[in-house]
Structures are given as structure tokens and as C-alpha cells.
Amino acid sequence: MDTVIQQLFNAAQLGAVYALIALGYSMVYGIIRLINFAHGDIFMLGGFIGLLLTTHLGWLPFYLMMPLAMLLTALAGVAIERVAYRRLRHAQRMSVVITTLGVGIFLENLVRLTVGPETRQLPARLPTAPVLWLQNTLGAFVTWDKLLIILLSLALMAILWLVINKTLVGTAMRAVADNKDVVPLMGVNLNLIIAATFAIGSALAAAGGIFYGQAYSIDPYMGIDLGWKAFIAAVIGGIGSIEGAVLGSFLLAGVEVLTVAYLSSNLKNGIAFGLLILLLLVWPSGIMGKPMLKKV
Amino acid sequence: MALRIEGLVKAFGGLTAVSGLNLDLGDRDIQGIIGPNGAGKTTVFNLITGIYQPDRGRLRLGEQELTGLAPDAIARAGIARTFQNIRLFAHMTVLDNITMALHGRAGYSLWEAVLRTGNYRRQETRLRVESRDHLARFGLADRQQELAGSLPYGEQRRLEIARALATGPKVLLLDEPAAGMNPKEVEELILLIRQVHRDFPLAILLIEHQMPVVLELCAHIQVLDFGQTIAAGAPQDVTRNPLVIEAYLGEAEAPA
Numbered sequence: 380m381d382t383v384i385q386q387l388f389n390a391a392q393l394g395a396v397y398a399l400i401a402l403g404y405s406m407v408y409g410i411i412r413l414i415n416f417a418h419g420d421i422f423m424l425g426g427f428i429g430l431l432l433t434t435h436l437g438w439l440p441f442y443l444m445m446p447l448a449m450l451l452t453a454l455a456g457v458a459i460e461r462v463a464y465r466r467l468r469h470a471q472r473m474s475v476v477i478t479t480l481g482v483g484i485f486l487e488n489l490v491r492l493t494v495g496p497e498t499r500q501l502p503a504r505l506p507t508a509p510v511l512w513l514q515n516t517l518g519a520f521v522t523w524d525k526l527l528i529i530l531l532s533l534a535l536m537a538i539l540w541l542v543i544n545k546t547l548v549g550t551a552m553r554a555v556a557d558n559k560d561v562v563p564l565m566g567v568n569l570n571l572i573i574a575a576t577f578a579i580g581s582a583l584a585a586a587g588g589i590f591y592g593q594a595y596s597i598d599p600y601m602g603i604d605l606g607w608k609a610f611i612a613a614v615i616g617g618i619g620s621i622e623g624a625v626l627g628s629f630l631l632a633g634v635e636v637l638t639v640a641y642l643s644s645n646l647k648n649g650i651a652f653g654l655l656i657l658l659l660l661v662w663p664s665g666i667m668g669k670p671m672l673k674k675v
Numbered sequence: 676m677a678l679r680i681e682g683l684v685k686a687f688g689g690l691t692a693v694s695g696l697n698l699d700l701g702d703r704d705i706q707g708i709i710g711p712n713g714a715g716k717t718t719v720f721n722l723i724t725g726i727y728q729p730d731r732g733r734l735r736l737g738e739q740e741l742t743g744l745a746p747d748a749i750a751r752a753g754i755a756r757t758f759q760n761i762r763l764f765a766h767m768t769v770l771d772n773i774t775m776a777l778h779g780r781a782g783y784s785l786w787e788a789v790l791r792t793g794n795y796r797r798q799e800t801r802l803r804v805e806s807r808d809h810l811a812r813f814g815l816a817d818r819q820q821e822l823a824g825s826l827p828y829g830e831q832r833r834l835e836i837a838r839a840l841a842t843g844p845k846v847l848l849l850d851e852p853a854a855g856m857n858p859k860e861v862e863e864l865i866l867l868i869r870q871v872h873r874d875f876p877l878a879i880l881l882i883e884h885q886m887p888v889v890l891e892l893c894a895h896i897q898v899l900d901f902g903q904t905i906a907a908g909a910p911q912d913v914t915r916n917p918l919v920i921e922a923y924l925g926e927a928e929a930p931a
Contacts, residue, residue, distance in 0.1 A: 553771070
């Protein structure tokens with residue numbers, strides 16, 4: 380019993396990281412129908428910015444380092460949109476797909492050349508002691524960093540929900556998703572709203588990268604595997620839907636972790652991708668795949 | 676003068692959709708543009724709002740040059756429009772539709788919004804209050820939490836006009852507002868446009884197929900055919916013009 384609970388916490392931690400990435404895929408797709416295949420590499424970049432800040436500005440406490448890394452990654456995301464994607468907004472879909480893949484390869488090699496190809500551990504900045512309360516009540520061995528990563532991720536998702544549903548920028552983002560062509564006629568600068576979406580998506584991915592580096596390790600190519608998984612999670616949930624991205628992420632992580640724990644680690648990807656195919660046969664547009672960024 | 680258009684030209688490939696249009700719209704005027712289908716009327720609106728860029732000609736709003744500006748800048752300068760086929764944010768609430776329109780006038784930057792500064796939060800609260808007041812003026816206060824796309828047709832039309840007005844325009848462009856309405860709804864629409872003209876300090880430019888609406892509202896109309904003005908003046912005179920009758924009125928239905 381206790382191991383099941385431990386596995387569920389593992390799944391929640393992995394699902395939280397997937398969700399932080401999947402949200403960016405889903406938001407960008409929701410507003411401009413662009414699948415940003417470089418988004419997994421933004422996640423990687425966020426992790427490395429976190430690593431550089433931790434090693435060079437070691438005195439920065441975690442609660443300052445993390446927002447700073449998110450801000451810097453957000454700037455990178457905005458810059459990529461400005462330089463590489465904006466002028467392709469009316470281009471053929473294939474040109475855009477190729478460009479996003481190219482940006483991803485660029486980011487991977489940029490980090491490989493500047494920081495190095497090695498796998499690295501982000502210095503532990505969160506407490507790693509076990510949560511005694513969980514050990515005493517449920518008999519589950521769960522460390523504080525794992526619990527904090529799950530809780531902080533959920534908090535970020537809650538903030539995102541509030542931003543989208545309760546603020547002006549969020550209203551504008553939903554309006555772009557709803558009827559992009561009418562937004563400029565409201566006197567609202569469409570480019571600003573699209574930039575804000577890239578900023579928010581990249582900042583969330585950076586949080587995911589830092590959490591992932593705390594929980595596991597980082598390397599310049601980690602965005603490929605994790606990015607695809609998060610993309611699958613977003614598609615399963617219904618790409619364009621915020622709630623769907625979160626749901627799909629926890630679902631996928633749950634299936635993966637439980638497969639590894641109780642079946643075989645070799646089957647992990649087979650089952651994850653098989654699940655994608657099965658779910659899409661039943662729900663072609665994903666579990667919550669209705670009009671994007673829809674208010675619930 | 677609110678809106679001044681000089682020698683506006685727009686061609687698509689070999690087809691000249693608008694060919695040398697001139698128009699002077701006074702500060703408080705209600706003017707109409709009529710003409711058969713494909714005469715270039717909606718193209719004129721798309722040129723004024725910056726959706727298309729003109730090949731030649733100038734657009735000015737008061738003293739401000741609009742030629743070449745982006746659609747959002749033109750909207751902020753004071754030109755708002757509605758569409759023949761209503762274009763609301765259909766999956767958003769009625770209130771959110773209005774808030775979006777007020778949004779363009781809110782002064783804050785991207786980083787203020789992302790970091791949620793005090794200035795941004797004050798703007799946000801103010802806009803929510805303004806949105807509610809604005810809806811009340813159009814009898815839509817009870818509907819504010821409903822999805823715009825779920826309203827009955829007449830109310831969608833009213834919301835679209837209310838949303839256009841929320842941007843604070845000096846000129847309101849109405850593209851066939853009576854399209855798809857029955858005679859009773861048309862009557863209500865005429866009253867609504869009169870009320871808008873009385874309550875808001877603006878000029879109205881109207882494209883319309885239904886002659887009763889034009890005759891009822893406009894002191895001055897301009898008739899387009901194949902992108903060219905074939906007649907202009909008071910509606911009563913224009914509708915007797917043989918050119919107009921040939922181009923437009925003769926082919927489908929007689930004027931009311």
C-alpha cells in the first residue's frame with residue numbers, strides 16, 4: 380500500500396513537470412494554431428538558466444532564483460517568437476513546423492556549445508528530508524522537495540488559471556483564440572498579446588525545467604523526450620485546452636510511472652504512445668478538445 | 676470634418692474593387708453607402724479600418740492621417756465597425772466582449788500586465804465597472820454572464836454595436852446592420868441607431884441593402900457600382916437618378 384502511495388507521488392511530480400510544459404504547447408496552439416516544437420527546448424533552456432544562476436549567483440535564494448530564471452526564459456521565448464515565428468504567421472503550415480524544429484535544434488546546440496554536453500545535476504536547493512507526517516500517517520516515504528515541486532507546480536497552474544480567466548491580458552488571450560481577426564479592431568495590439576502568451580508559456584516551461592533538474596538531472600537534449608511527452612499529454616487532453624493539458628499530463632505520468640513500477644520499464648514508452656493512439660481513436664480532438672482556452 | 680477620404684483606390688489582381696472614392700463625413704453626420712452586391716462597399720470599410728491597405732488615396736480622421744496605420748492603431752484613433760455577418764467573441768461572455776473593447780484604451784504595458792503592477796490592477800478594476808455600466812445602457816445588463824454566441828440574433832447585433840461603441844469611436848461604421856432582420860427588428864434597429872447618434876458624440880457611416888433604413892436615417896447617401904460613385908446626394912434625389920435605377924434598383928427590387 381505504502382509503495383502505491385509513493386508511486387502516486389512520483390507520478391504527480393512527473394505529471395507536474397509535463398503539465399508545466401504542456402500548458403505552453405496548448406496556449407500557443409490555442410491562440411495562433413502554431414505547434415511550437417521548440418517548446419521542449421525552451422523547457423531545457425529554463426533548466427540550464429536555473430543551473431547557471433545557481434552556480435554563478437549562489438547567494439540567490441531559491442524563491443528569487445526561480446522567478447528570475449522564469450523571467451529570463453520568458454524573454455527568450457518572446458525573442459524567438461519575434462525573430463523566427465512572427466513573419467511566418469501567414470506562411471504555409473509546413474514552413475512553420477520546419478522553423479520550430481529548427482529553432483529547437485539551434486537551442487540544443489547553443490546550450491551544448493556554451494555549457495557542454497554533459498548531464499548535470501542542479502544543486503539541490505529544496506530540502507530533501509522526508510516528510511515525517513506522510514511517513515507516520517500513510518507509511519509513505521516522500522521527500523520535501525518532491526512535495527514542494529508538486530505543490531508549487533499546482534500553485535503556478537492556479538495562477539495561470541486566474542490570469543487567463545480573470546485578467547485583462549487573459550481576456551485578450553481568450554479573445555485571440557476565439558476570433559483573432561477582430562481583436563485589432565478593439566484597439567488591442569495582437570502582437571503584444573501573442574508575445575504575452577509566449578512569455579507565460581516559456582516561464583512555466585522554465586519552472587518545469589528547474590523542477591526537473593531538482594528531481595532528476597538536466598542535459599541539452601532533455602527537451603526532446605520530455606517535450607514530446609508533454610506534447611502528447613497536451614494532445615490527449617485536447618490541445619488548446621488549459622484544463623486538458625493538465626489532465627493529460629497527470630494521466631500520462633500516472634500511466635508511465637505505474638507501468639515502470641508494476642510491469643516493465645521497457646514498456647514505458649510503448650504504453651504511453653499506445654495510450655495516445657487509443658485515446659485519439661476514441662476522442663479525435665482530445666479529452667477536453669473543444670474550442671481552445673475555453674472558460675469552464 | 677470627422678472622416679475625409681480622398682481618391683481611394685484598391686485593386687485585387689485585375690479587379691478594381693474601389694476606384695477613386697471620395698467621402699466627407701461631418702462630425703455628427705449619418706451617411707449611407709449603397710450599391711448592388713459586389714459594388715465594393717465592404718472593401719471600403721476594410722480600407723478605412725486598415726484591414727486592407729489602399730493602392731492610392733488618403734484617409735484622415737480630423738487632423739490625423741490614417742493612411743498606412745495598422746488596424747489596432749486606427750481603432751485607437753477612433754474608428755469602430757460592425758460586420759454584416761456578426762463577429763462577436765462567441766465563446767466568451769457578453770461582459771468579456773465589452774471588456775475587450777475597453778481594453779484597447781487601457782494604458783499599461785506587457786510587463787506591467789505580466790508583473791501585475793498597481794497601475795495595471797487599477798485599470799483592470801476600472802474597466803470591469805465601466806463594462807457593466809456600458810451594458811446597462813444597451814439593455815444587456817441581465818445577459819452579462821451569458822456566452823455572446825448564445826444570444827438571440829437581435830441581441831447579438833445590439834451587443835456588436837455596444838462593443839464597437841465601447842472602443843470610444845469618433846466614427847462608427849455599420850456594415851449592413853439590418854441584414855437578416857424582420858421588419859419589426861428593423862424598426863428597433865433604426866431606433867437604436869438614432870439613440871446611439873443622440874447619446875454618443877460620433878458620426879455614422881452605414882452600408883445597407885434595405886432602402887427603408889437608409890431613407891429613414893441618412894441625410895446623404897452615395898451609390899457605388901463596380902467600385903465607382905455613380906451618384907451622391909439626398910436619398911430622395913439619388914433614388915430617382917436613372918443611373919442608380921439602372922445599376923441597382925432596377926435589377927432586384929424597387930425602392931420602398
